[in-house]
Amino acid sequence: MSATVETLVAPVTLTPGAVKELYKLRDQQELTDDFGLRIGVEGGGCSGMSYVLGFDQKKDGDKEYNIEGLTVFMHKAHGMYLAGMQIDFQDGLNARGFTFNNPNAASTCGCGTSFSV
Numbered sequence: 093m094s095a096t097v098e099t100l101v102a103p104v105t106l107t108p109g110a111v112k113e114l115y116k117l118r119d120q121q122e123l124t125d126d127f128g129l130r131i132g133v134e135g136g137g138c139s140g141m142s143y144v145l146g147f148d149q150k151k152d153g154d155k156e157y158n159i160e161g162l163t164v165f166m167h168k169a170h171g172m173y174l175a176g177m178q179i180d181f182q183d184g185l186n187a188r189g190f191t192f193n194n195p196n197a198a199s200t201c202g203c204g205t206s207f208s209v
């Protein structure tokens with residue numbers, strides 16, 4: 093008996109620059125097919141909550157999405173903090189790294205990886 097895979101609309105979007113960098117990072121790490129990109133939040137950071145972005149295996153309570161061919165895991169409780177967020181990758185002279193544009197954040201810190209709601 094095969095498992096039914098539900099197609100869900102992801103609450104976050106990835107820019108083309110972020111997708112390109114994430115594929116590059118995934119390929120460098122030579123991960124098995126059971127790994128996907130984890131997007132989430134955790135307590136901490138100078139504004140109260142920090143973003144989680146990294147490759148991980150699916151855990152209990154996760155929802156699974158497909159964004160531009162990438163398997164994405166997000167704990168179902170994190171959707172309320174991340175709905176509508178856009179993740180980008182900057183590769184310029186002044187900044188290099190992932191950036192998070194979160195419409196739910198009441199305030200963010202200077203480093204851009206911490207926020208409050």
